[in-house]
Amino acid sequence: MSSFAVYDLSLLMILQQVSNLLAVMFVVSSLSEQFSMSSFSKVFEENYWSSYFHQASIGTHLTCQFLSHLTGRCKDPPVTGSSCIKEVTVDLLRTAPDSTIDLAEYVKKFIAGLPLTTIISISLLEREYSSLLQELLPYPACVRAWMLVSRLNFKTEPVVMLLPLDSILQDEGDLSSDFFQMCEKPNKVWHCPWGFTTVDDIAPAFRTILEENYLTSSSRFEETQENRILWWKQRTNLDRRLDKFLRNVEDLWFGSWKCLLLGEWLNCKNFDLVLKNLVNDLRSKCKLDINEGLLKIILGGSKYDCEGKTLLSLLCSKKDCYIAKGGYCDEAKSGIFLNAANKLMSLEVASELINEALNALEVDDSVNREPVILVLDSEVQMLPWENLPILRNQEVYRMPSISSISAVLEKGNNHKEQVGRNLVPFPSIDPLDAFYLLNPAGDLKYTQTVFENYFRDQNLEGKAGSEPTVQELASALESHDLFIYFGHGSGVQYIPRHKIQKLQQCGAALLMGCSSGSLTLHGSYAPQGVPLSYLLAGSPSIVANLWDVTDKDIDRFGKAMFDAWLKERSEVAMQCLQCNLLSEELEAMNLKGGKGRAKRKVPKKKSQELHEIDSSKNNCSHRRKIGAFMGQARNVCVLPFLTGASPICYGVPTGIWSKKDS
Numbered sequence: 001m002s003s004f005a006v007y008d009l010s011l012l013m014i015l016q017q018v019s020n021l022l023a024v025m026f027v028v029s030s031l032s033e034q035f036s037m038s039s040f041s042k043v044f045e046e047n048y049w050s051s052y053f054h055q056a057s058i059g060t061h062l063t064c065q066f067l068s069h070l071t072g073r074c075k076d077p078p079v080t081g082s083s084c085i086k087e088v089t090v091d092l093l094r095t096a097p098d099s100t101i102d103l104a105e106y107v108k109k110f111i112a113g114l115p116l117t118t119i120i121s122i123s124l125l126e127r128e129y130s131s132l133l134q135e136l137l138p139y140p141a142c143v144r145a146w147m148l149v150s151r152l153n154f155k156t157e158p159v160v161m162l163l164p165l166d167s168i169l170q171d172e173g174d175l176s177s178d179f180f181q182m183c184e185k186p187n188k189v190w191h192c193p194w195g196f197t198t199v200d201d202i203a204p205a206f207r208t209i210l211e212e213n214y215l216t217s218s219s220r221f222e223e224t225q226e227n228r229i230l231w232w233k234q235r236t237n238l239d240r241r242l243d244k245f246l247r248n249v250e251d252l253w254f255g256s257w258k259c260l261l262l263g264e265w266l267n268c269k270n271f272d273l274v275l276k277n278l279v280n281d282l283r284s285k286c287k288l289d290i291n292e293g294l295l296k297i298i299l300g301g302s303k304y305d306c307e308g309k310t311l312l313s314l315l316c317s318k319k320d321c322y323i324a325k326g327g328y329c330d331e332a333k334s335g336i337f338l339n340a341a342n343k344l345m346s347l348e349v350a351s352e353l354i355n356e357a358l359n360a361l362e363v364d365d366s367v368n369r370e371p372v373i374l375v376l377d378s379e380v381q382m383l384p385w386e387n388l389p390i391l392r393n394q395e396v397y398r399m400p401s402i403s404s405i406s407a408v409l410e411k412g413n414n415h416k417e418q419v420g421r422n423l424v425p426f427p428s429i430d431p432l433d434a435f436y437l438l439n440p441a442g443d444l445k446y447t448q449t450v451f452e453n454y455f456r457d458q459n460l461e462g463k464a465g466s467e468p469t470v471q472e473l474a475s476a477l478e479s480h481d482l483f484i485y486f487g488h489g490s491g492v493q494y495i496p497r498h499k500i501q502k503l504q505q506c507g508a509a510l511l512m513g514c515s516s517g518s519l520t521l522h523g524s525y526a527p528q529g530v531p532l533s534y535l536l537a538g539s540p541s542i543v544a545n546l547w548d549v550t551d552k553d554i555d556r557f558g559k560a561m562f563d564a565w566l567k568e569r570s571e572v573a574m575q576c577l578q579c580n581l582l583s584e585e586l587e588a589m590n591l592k593g594g595k596g597r598a599k600r601k602v603p604k605k606k607s608q609e610l611h612e613i614d615s616s617k618n619n620c621s622h623r624r625k626i627g628a629f630m631g632q633a634r635n636v637c638v639l640p641f642l643t644g645a646s647p648i649c650y651g652v653p654t655g656i657w658s659k660k661d662s
Helices: 008-027 046-056 060-075 088-092 100-112 126-134 176-183 198-202 205-217 223-259 269-286 292-300 306-312 332-339 347-360 403-411 445-457 470-481 499-500 528-536 552-568 578-589 603-613 626-634
Strands: 118-124 145-153 157-167 321-323 372-376 398-400 434-438 461-463 482-486 507-509 540-545 647-651
Touching: 008 046, 008 060, 008 126, 008 145, 008 157, 008 321, 008 445, 046 100, 046 118, 046 145, 046 157, 046 321, 060 403, 060 528, 088 157, 118 403, 126 145, 145 198, 145 223, 145 292, 157 223, 157 292, 205 223, 205 434, 223 292, 223 540, 269 292, 269 347, 292 347, 306 461, 372 403, 398 403, 434 445, 434 470, 445 461, 445 482, 445 552, 470 499, 482 552, 499 528, 507 552, 528 540, 528 647
Parallel strands: 118 372, 157 321, 372 398, 398 647, 434 461, 434 482, 482 507, 507 540
Antiparallel strands: 118 145, 145 157, 540 647
């Protein structure tokens, strides 16, 4: 494949499939010399190769769309506030080098150019892999599917995990016959947006819950107290079933490895020191050269009942790729890895060292975590991963590919001063620089009553109770930091997707309509949906719903989110304590260049950190960003799962600031 000026869909599909196969084979090759791919491992360990090919297998077509869209935009005459994307980002958006001779150098550049946040890629392997892996690995024949998870972070080595999946069976809760008797015959049926994927084979309960959610939310019945009680009983039962389903996904699919999904600690006082001492002890006392990224995961999961001993058996893999047991509890598997490491590691000693390290950590409820970005295969993107118990109160975003993350971050920071190698990492919005579109169809009177005066009191621009023109809405999206939509669907009836994608720039979006964040699948073609159009237009973040919701409950969520953003905005003027401490350190080191005074030499990492903080205190990494408030807003809902789990955040971590204080 040459410079990818023209993208052939069939070639892209082949590229994805080959990349997926290579990602799996590099994991398998780490298990035994029998499967060794030595010519590749001379350049990088298997975890680098596997993680690279894994990300290349997800969202390839959408990555090409980003590249085509952004390079095409650079050919147009420049407009105020826009800039052409940098060459390094274009390189990241390319799906492969021009030739295989350049592959190692290309992968090296890709890893070096990763964004400054934890990225977790998740894909479900197609059915054919089950029989292949059954032949290669000593796992029981009942394993019906496998999940590949890779974790990339600029600061640590990649961690790659291959997990065998247990089936999540249907539960007992179908809609009662009494409910159907009270309802009128529906004039519409639910259309599954993803058609059929492997998820429907191994976790059919999710599809059933969404179908019954649609039937109950769209049903019409005579308004009596008895009928309302029955309706709420059905809705509450669905909420409970979805909660149970998500707990099963976490327990049966991830098991002890659920901590793989967590972001790194932001302000744990002694974490780096404890980690350094633990690495040194494991190397000297257990003769183990381990992946620090994996140790960070184990230490970071200490509050979440992640079983250290279960994870410990994998530490002795030399290749830093892991085939874990997930929900399977066959302890004999650990022997595979012990033999692969020539039994150099004493599990008892290592377990004791890790327990000592966990006890030494100074962790309390005030310790925050870095945000996480999920990159999800089309086979699993319909699931509300953000609502797994371990993630529900964390700051989580999702993007179609790793390369698209770089593109959005680059566009969001094109006005920032470059500091050393990296830019100030995240874009920012002022939530009061917003345009609202409220009840444009005119039939959501309660929603309009709740929000119209509220938005006016905040001096926001917008429209309520009437439809905008396409040009009016396009202009609002380009000229405001935030677009707020309370209406039916995603709003494409007022501005089509192709019009959104043509915008020169686009603010963040809060889209509270039914299924506003749902992506549609048509066979092997790339998923389609309104959030992707917003991302292509340059929107940094889009909060939208994966499935249909009821108006009053989603109104509660939307208001809780906006209130939280305004509260955070009001606190922007208050200096961040951690930034103040580092700024004082900066002053003490005289890095600001006073005349005639000698400058103390500082480590490169510390110098860069200090300069970044000095250049953008409003956007410091310690402040909460728009996705950080999702958990508390979900819990405001009467149905915290059936309604509260539907909103998710596409995009990248996006800060909150006040333009008047800039």
